[in-house]
Amino acid sequence: MRIGAHVDPADPLDAAAARGADAVQFFLADPQGWKAPAARTDAAALKASDVDIYIHAPYVINVATLNNRIRIPSRKLLLTHARAAAEIGARALIVHGGHVNADDDIAVGFDNWRKTFAYAEKEGGLPLPVLIENTAGGDHAMARHFDSLARLWDAVGEFGAGFCLDTCHAHAGGEELLDIVDRVKAITGRIDLIHANDSKDTFDSGRDRHDNLGNGKIDPELVVAAIRASGAPAIVETPGGIEGQSADIALLREKAGN
Ligand SMILES: [Zn+2]
Numbered sequence: 001m002r003i004g005a006h007v008d009p010a011d012p013l014d015a016a017a018a019r020g021a022d023a024v025q026f027f028l029a030d031p032q033g034w035k036a037p038a039a040r041t042d043a044a045a046l047k048a049s050d051v052d053i054y055i056h057a058p059y060v061i062n063v064a065t066l067n068n069r070i071r072i073p074s075r076k077l078l079l080t081h082a083r084a085a086a087e088i089g090a091r092a093l094i095v096h097g098g099h100v101n102a103d104d105d106i107a108v109g110f111d112n113w114r115k116t117f118a119y120a121e122k123e124g125g126l127p128l129p130v131l132i133e134n135t136a137g138g139d140h141a142m143a144r145h146f147d148s149l150a151r152l153w154d155a156v157g158e159f160g161a162g163f164c165l166d167t168c169h170a171h172a173g174g175e176e177l178l179d180i181v182d183r184v185k186a187i188t189g190r191i192d193l194i195h196a197n198d199s200k201d202t203f204d205s206g207r208d209r210h211d212n213l214g215n216g217k218i219d220p221e222l223v224v225a226a227i228r229a230s231g232a233p234a235i236v237e238t239p240g241g242i243e244g245q246s247a248d249i250a251l252l253r254e255k256a257g258n
Helices: 012-019 043-048 068-087 106-122 146-159 167-173 180-188 220-230 241-256
Strands: 003-006 023-027 052-056 092-096 130-133 162-166 193-195 234-236
Touching: 003 012, 003 052, 003 241, 012 023, 012 043, 012 241, 023 234, 052 068, 068 092, 068 106, 092 162, 106 130, 106 146, 146 180, 162 167, 162 180, 167 193, 167 220, 180 220, 193 220, 220 241, 234 241
Parallel strands: 003 023, 003 234, 023 052, 052 092, 092 130, 130 162, 162 193, 193 234
Antiparallel strands: none
C-alpha cells in the first residue's frame, strides 16, 4: 500500500522523507495561473526516486466549460502539464472534473471532455494517465454527483480516462462514503488514486475544505475502507504541514496496512 501527501513543489523528495511518504503530489506551476510549467532542476532525481510522483493540474483548468476563452486554453494547458509530468517520471496527472454554467446544457460539458481527449490524441497522445477527480461543489459539475459521473464516463471511458476519488469532495458533494468504491467502479471500472481527506463541512454542503483525518465530519474508518476496497495508492491533501500530514499517513498505515 502506497501512502503519501500533497506537498510544496520546492523539494518534493525532501518533503516525502520528512513525512515518511511513499508518494508525493505537487503542482508544476501556480495552481491559480495559466503558466506552463518551468523545467525542473531536480527532474533526474524525481525520475530516479523510489517515491511515486503525482502531479495535480492547475485549478483554473476547466475543459468542460462552454466558454471557449477558458476551454481552449484549458485543453492545451492540460496537455502541457501531462507532458511536463511525464518528463519527471510522474505516474499520473490529476485534474478536476470541471463544470458548466447554470444556463448551459450540461450535455455539452460532457462532450467537451470527449473533445479534450480527442484533441490530446490528435496532438500525439497523452504520455501518462490523466485522472479525473470528483469535486465538492457546484450544481452543474461534471464529477460531483455520480449520475453526472456516469454521463461523463460515457464520453471519456473509451479514451482510457482514469479516476481519482477524493473522500472530502465525495462527502461534501453529497455522495455517501459507505460502499463508495463499488459505486464508483460500477461507473468507471477503475479507481487509480484516493485523495484521503477529512472534511470540515457537513454532508452535501458543497464546500471544499479539507481537514486532518479524524478532525472533521468524516468517520476515518470510511476513508480507510475506501482505500482498502480500491487497492489504490492514497494521497493526503490535509493541513498541518509535516506534523499534520505525518500523523494522517501514520493513521492510514496503521488502519489500512497489510
Ligand atoms: Zn483532491
